[in-house]
Amino acid sequence: xxxxxxxxxxxxxxxxxxxxxxxxxxxxxxxxxxxxxxxxxxxxxxxxxxxxxxxxxxxxxxxxxxxxxxxxxxxxxxxxxxxxxxxxxxxxxxxxxxxxxxxxxxxxxxxxxxxxxxxxxxxxxxxxxxxxxxxxxxxxxxxxxxxxxxxxxxxxxxxxxxxxxxxxxxxxxxxxxxxxxxxxxxxxxxxxxxxxxxxxxxxxxxxxxxxxxxxxxxxxxxxxxxxxxxxxxx
Amino acid sequence: xxxxxxxxxxxxxxxxxxxxxxxxxxxxxxxxxxxxxxxxxxxxxxxxxxxxxxxxxxxxxxxxxxxxxxxxxxxxxxxxxxxxxxxxxxxxxxxxxxxxxxxxxxxxxxxxxxxxxxxxxxxxxxxxxxxxxxxxxxxxxxxxxxxxxxxxxxxxxxxxxxxxxxxxxxxxxxxxxxxxxxxxxxxxxxxxxxxxxxxxxxxxxxxxxxxxxxxxxxxxxxxxxxxxxxxxxxxxxxxxxxxxxxxxxx
Numbered sequence: 001x002x003x004x005x006x007x008x009x010x011x012x013x014x015x016x017x018x019x020x021x022x023x024x025x026x027x028x029x030x031x032x033x034x035x036x037x038x039x040x041x042x043x044x045x046x047x048x049x050x051x052x053x054x055x056x057x058x059x060x061x062x063x064x065x066x067x068x069x070x071x072x073x074x075x076x077x078x079x080x081x082x083x084x085x086x087x088x089x090x091x092x093x094x095x096x097x098x099x100x101x102x103x104x105x106x107x108x109x110x111x112x113x114x115x116x117x118x119x120x121x122x123x124x125x126x127x128x129x130x131x132x133x134x135x136x137x138x139x140x141x142x143x144x145x146x147x148x149x150x151x152x153x154x155x156x157x158x159x160x161x162x163x164x165x166x167x168x169x170x171x172x173x174x175x176x177x178x179x180x181x182x183x184x185x186x187x188x189x190x191x192x193x194x195x196x197x198x199x200x201x202x203x204x205x206x207x208x209x210x211x212x213x214x215x216x217x218x219x220x221x222x223x224x225x226x227x228x229x230x231x232x233x234x
Numbered sequence: 235x236x237x238x239x240x241x242x243x244x245x246x247x248x249x250x251x252x253x254x255x256x257x258x259x260x261x262x263x264x265x266x267x268x269x270x271x272x273x274x275x276x277x278x279x280x281x282x283x284x285x286x287x288x289x290x291x292x293x294x295x296x297x298x299x300x301x302x303x304x305x306x307x308x309x310x311x312x313x314x315x316x317x318x319x320x321x322x323x324x325x326x327x328x329x330x331x332x333x334x335x336x337x338x339x340x341x342x343x344x345x346x347x348x349x350x351x352x353x354x355x356x357x358x359x360x361x362x363x364x365x366x367x368x369x370x371x372x373x374x375x376x377x378x379x380x381x382x383x384x385x386x387x388x389x390x391x392x393x394x395x396x397x398x399x400x401x402x403x404x405x406x407x408x409x410x411x412x413x414x415x416x417x418x419x420x421x422x423x424x425x426x427x428x429x430x431x432x433x434x435x436x437x438x439x440x441x442x443x444x445x446x447x448x449x450x451x452x453x454x455x456x457x458x459x460x461x462x463x464x465x466x467x468x469x470x471x472x473x474x475x476x477x478x479x480x481x482x483x484x
Contacts, residue, residue: 010308011339103322110282110395111336112311 001194004116005124018122026088026123026189027130031137033087034080038071038138041079042145045070050155063156064164067146069173076138077177078225081184084134085217089192092123093213096196097206105197116197124189131185132178139174176232183228184221191217235260236281236393236425241290243280250276251287252449260425262441263416267430269471273449274429278397281427282314283307294393312340315386315424317396317415321378323370323385330356330366333385340389355384359414376407380414387418394419394426400435412438433472436460445471 009015049066096119099105108115143165150156156164195213199205236258243251250273258264268274279285281292283299292299294310302310323332333352337343343351356366359380370378379399386394396415400408416439419426428435436443440457445468453465463469 014339098325102320102325103318104324106284107316107318107322107324109284110311110314110316111339112308113339 001116001120001197002190004114005120005190005193007114007117009117009121010113015118015122018118019125022122022126023130026091026126027134030084030087030130030134033083034134034138035141037080037083038076038140038142039145039148041075042067042071042142043149045075045142046146046150046161047153047155050150050153060156060160061164061167063150064146064161065167066164068143068165068169071139071142072173072177076135076142077180077184078221080134080138081131081181081188081221082218084131084184085188085192085214085221088127089188089214089217090210092189092192093196093199093210094206096120096193097199097209098203100197100199101202101206120190120193120197123193124186127189128182128185131181131188135177135181176228179232180225180228183224187217187220187224191220235293235295236427237291237293238277238281239291239293241277241280241292242288243276243285244288250449251280253290254446254449254451255290256444256451256454258425258427259442261420261423262426263419263439264425264427264442264444265430265436265440266427266444266446267433267436267471268446268452270431272446274431274446275397276449277446278395278427278429282316282395283311312389313392315389315391315394317379317382317386317394317399319398319401321370321375321382323378323381325370328367328369329361329373329381332370332381333388336385336388351388355388356381358387358418359384376403376411379403379411383411383414383418387422390422392424394424396426396428396430398430398432399428400430400432405434408432408434409438415439416441447471 045067046063049063053060053062053066096105099119105115105119108118147158147161150161151158192210192213195209195216196206199209238254238256240253240255241251242249242253254277266274266277276285280287281299283302287300290300294313297306297310299307299310324335327335330352333355334348337348337351341348353363361377361380361384365373365377370381373381383399394415399415400411403411412435415426415428418424428439430436437457440460443455443457443460444451445453445465447467453463453468455463460468460472
């Protein structure tokens with residue numbers, strides 16, 4: 001399938017138009033959910049770190065450091081990809097799957113259009129393109145969530161938190177996670193597209209394919225998280 | 235003209251089409267009829283190249299589909315219009331967007347030229363201007379079929395294929411769709427192949443009729459002689475509807 005997906009487009013202009021539509025549909029429409037989840041998770045992590053670091057022997061900066069590194073290394077890349085697999089992945093499978101069972105894909109083929117390329121390539125490019133931005137948004141709002149929640153709950157003061165998130169900062173962690181988000185973006189778009197494109201039957205099968213796609217995408221994300229962490233971090 | 239020569243197609247050892255030959259003429263509505271599971275859809279999809287046949291030849295005028303490479307097949311498909319059973323309109327695009335899609339994809343027309351062509355095609359299938367901006371989910375089944383026909387003729391095809399174009403429609407709308415297809419076939423001199431199990435369509439527009447049973451050609455003729463046929467399998471198929479049995483008696 002990938003060979004057909006990356007084949008030369010019939011009309012580049014139409015693919016680019018479709019790409020912008022997908023960036024909006026799959027990417028921009030996901031910003032709100034990323035923002036809300038990140039703020040809450042950032043806040044919750046700050047409270048939990050503060051709770052675990054109550055011992056006065058621990059420096060107060062550990063709360064900010066812990067929140068920051070968890071967000072940068074794991075939450076905003078891997079956990080967010082798992083969440084997006086549910087939102088974007090199921091959307092892709094059900095959209096392409098419905099097109100398959102209602103003969104819209106056959107209709108494209110009869111017109112002489114490479115349906116795999118036209119339907120899937122813009123989605124893959126859009127998701128791979130948008131994922132690093134979602135990652136950055138997630139890290140930023142996660143840290144903001146911690147900064148707001150810390151003083152409100154009395155867990156930590158703002159200066160202590162800001163000191164903490166600047167303490168022992170390793171820029172490579174961001175590079176590492178950006179690489180992960182690119183790989184996860186590809187998985188989140190391509191695996192559900194595969195399941196949708198080859199679905200057979202009716203609405204029931206589209207639903208089943210959607211579930212299968214999300215499960216398989218999640219497993220692949222975790223597998224690649226392990227591989228990339230081993231290859232790039234240790 | 236489309237000429238099918240001795241084609242055979244099987245799935246997992248089950249032969250669905252058996253050494254079938256037929257010729258579909260230009261400027262005529264050519265109907266393929268048969269019971270559900272008789273191989274009609276497989277025949278249609280084989281002619282379209284959606285299924286790879288095991289044996290035989292499929293000629294579109296002087297070009298053999300079986301010997302075509304991907305590039306040639308794509309070129310041929312731009313000369314083909316197809317109306318699917320459910321319409322197969324793109325859900326996320328408006329009525330006019332659906333008809334404009336093949337023009338955007340394959341022509342270098344200006345925006346104004348495309349708009350003119352879209353209006354021409356939709357006008358030919360009697361879609362009012364106020365429906366141009368509606369989405370497929372906002373229009374009736376009959377209108378969806380008409381929009382599908384408009385999209386199929388947008389690129390001025392030489393060959394038009396319709397898979398059960400009036401299934402799910404009331405008898406009056408079904409007749410409108412049948413007559414529309416016949417009118418467009420004459421007007422644009424297309425080779426039209428219609429897959430149906432609707433006897434009303436046969437009596438209405440069956441200028442050339444192929445009856446297949448169990449993947450084999452059982453009978454060929456026209457709407458004028460189908461009711462007089464002595465073929466037992468065809469008789470069983472037609473006269474399952476008592477109305478046609480009465481017509482034969484008369």
